[in-house]
Amino acid sequence: MVTATLTAAPRAAAVFDPEAARADFPILARTMHGKPLVYLDTGASAQKPRAxxxxxxxxxxxxxxxxxxxxxxxxxxxxxxxxxxxxxxxxxxxxxxxxxxxxxxxxxxxxxxxxxxxxxxxxxxxxxxxxxxxxxxxxxxxxxxxxxxxxxxxxxxxxxxxxxxxxxxxxxxxxxxxxxxxxxxxxxxxxxxxxxxxxxxxxxxxxxxxxxxxxxxxxxxxxxxxxxxxxxxxxxxxxxxxxxxxxxxxxxxxxxxxxxxxxxxxxxxxxxxxxxxxxxxxxxxxxxxxxxxxxxxxxxxxxxxxxGHGMEAIAAHEADLLRYAMQRLASVEGLTIHGTAPHKAAVVSFSLTGAHPHDLATLLDRSGLCLRAGHHCAQPLMARLGVTGTIRASFGLYSTRADVDALVGALERARTILA
CATH class of the missing domain: 3.40.640.10 (Type I PLP-dependent aspartate aminotransferase-like (Major domain))
Structure with missing residues (x-):
């Protein structure tokens, strides 16, 4: 949640409907490799609404x-x-x-x-x-x-x-x-x-x-x-x-x-x-x-x-989505989440034991998922974390729990292939 001081909890916000918002983004109707497109790279560049x-x-x-x-x-x-x-x-x-x-x-x-x-x-x-x-x-x-x-x-x-x-x-x-x-x-x-x-x-x-x-x-x-x-x-x-x-x-x-x-x-x-x-x-x-x-x-x-959607409503939706993603990803065997600060936006970087980030991203791509892999233009931070790179899932207002479920399912399949 990003607020003026970044410490106060947000006031109660109007309910935000990400499924309704998704209809505003034409590209999200596409398929990739015959699978529904799951776009989890908003931190690199967000998709554009019709407006x-x-x-x-x-x-x-x-x-x-x-x-x-x-x-x-x-x-x-x-x-x-x-x-x-x-x-x-x-x-x-x-x-x-x-x-x-x-x-x-x-x-x-x-x-x-x-x-x-x-x-x-x-x-x-x-x-x-x-x-x-x-x-x-x-x-x-x-x-x-x-x-x-x-x-x-x-x-x-x-x-x-x-x-x-x-x-x-x-x-x-x-x-x-x-x-x-x-x-x-x-x-x-x-x-x-x-x-x-x-x-x-x-x-x-x-x-x-x-x-x-x-x-x-x-x-x-x-x-x-x-x-x-x-x-x-x-x-x-x-x-x-x-x-x-x-x-x-x-x-x-x-x-x-x-x-x-x-x-x-x-x-x-x-x-x-x-x-x-x-x-x-x-x-x-x-x-x-x-x-x-x-x-x-x-x-x-x-x-x-x-x-128009309301920044607080979007923030509340993303905070809920982040909690759900952190819980679901923590259940994947061999997966390490990098960055668990208490004040955190809807960005999750992780590594999977035995999998190079680029190889893992390629496997996830075959399931229709778009994620960033590598050092994310932050090589000194990678050195601090003790890794050469990570996979990053970054969520937007159009992201849903179904996207998180698709990511976790694809990771389980990839883990089996890489085992």
Missing amino acids: VLDAMARAHTECYANVHRGAYWLSEEATSRFEAARETVRGFLNAADPREIVFTANATDAINLVAQTWGRTHLGPGDAVLISELEHHANIVPWQMLRDEKGFELRVAPITDDGTLDMAGFARLLDERVKLVAMAHCSNVLGTILPVAEITRRAHAVGARVLLDGSQAVVHGAVDVQAIGCDFYAFTGHKLYGPTGIGVLYGRLDLLESMPPWKGGGDMIESVTFETTTFAPPPARFEAGTPPIVEAVGLAAAIDYVR
């Missing part, structure tokens, strides 16, 4: 034009829908101002934007950036690259054996040298939900800024950046039932206004001569070139879709 597909089709067929530049009606209408999408994202995150919402290519792009703008101007020898053992490569590699150039220290907060962030270890590493704490809101491998409000409070107490990678978190429950208090928040559209090619960086307006641009080009300027350029204010300063116009419309439609 998103239709909204994007309308954007292409009714009012497609480039935005911010045209003096004709079609361009003005496209611009209106594009900026309305920004307002939709603002409301979704409870940001204070739409100017705090920057559209990017994805969450990786958003994190790199912070590294190459705020990080490049604020980090140097004697400073430190603090991340965790749970991080996706997207929140490791940009800081390593910048560290090698700027000479600051990259610190790594440990996790406990159940996959929880070790807050005592975090506290030992957090001092006045730390200028940025950059952590996942929710682990893409273990589903661990980090206490981000507490992390932010502690980071601010030593003068550090906070960047949160929310790519997994925004899918599983409501996020309130003002309640959390973070300085930056990144997420991607395609994990939130929206299109690929669009992500979001939330940044506090005062910070965005102080940051230099990263990419130069059209639409991020106020004036250009051969001698000098004056840059536009945020968010345009960080949106060089033609933006993801139709993708922004699709992302807004995805947000409207999940909010």
Whole structure:
């Protein structure tokens, strides 16, 4: 369950009907290898509801034009829908101002934007950036690259054996040298939900800024950046039932206004001569070139879709499904679940004795199941777990107990074959 503080239980939510919701996703009617499609890879990329597909089709067929530049009606209408999408994202995150919402290519792009703008101007020898053992490569590699150039220290907060962030270890590493704490809101491998409000409070107490990678978190429950208090928040559209090619960086307006641009080009300027350029204010300063116009419309439609169902109702459904999955998978002989933190989203990684993750995923595929196998772009975490890779089942609002039963049945068949 993802809440503003990530510690409080959700209020009673309306009943969510996943079977009814499944009808909104055309691809789920497909079969694979003659079997009903069981899609358990939402953590990598979610399927798209018809509302998103239709909204994007309308954007292409009714009012497609480039935005911010045209003096004709079609361009003005496209611009209106594009900026309305920004307002939709603002409301979704409870940001204070739409100017705090920057559209990017994805969450990786958003994190790199912070590294190459705020990080490049604020980090140097004697400073430190603090991340965790749970991080996706997207929140490791940009800081390593910048560290090698700027000479600051990259610190790594440990996790406990159940996959929880070790807050005592975090506290030992957090001092006045730390200028940025950059952590996942929710682990893409273990589903661990980090206490981000507490992390932010502690980071601010030593003068550090906070960047949160929310790519997994925004899918599983409501996020309130003002309640959390973070300085930056990144997420991607395609994990939130929206299109690929669009992500979001939330940044506090005062910070965005102080940051230099990263990419130069059209639409991020106020004036250009051969001698000098004056840059536009945020968010345009960080949106060089033609933006993801139709993708922004699709992302807004995805947000409207999940909010229409109710984020608390979806979260309650997924929490029930996670409990059921953990119980059923624990009954499979030789199966080890990696990540049993008490605050956990609907993501389950596991290993099966004697089975390489890729071989096991291939066998499960023959039963119509789509699961991710490998290191999940988190090789340091795999090393911490003592494995080279895992199988990951990541659930979405369209996932059901029948999907879990299909997974357990397929695992029992695979175990027999591999024995």
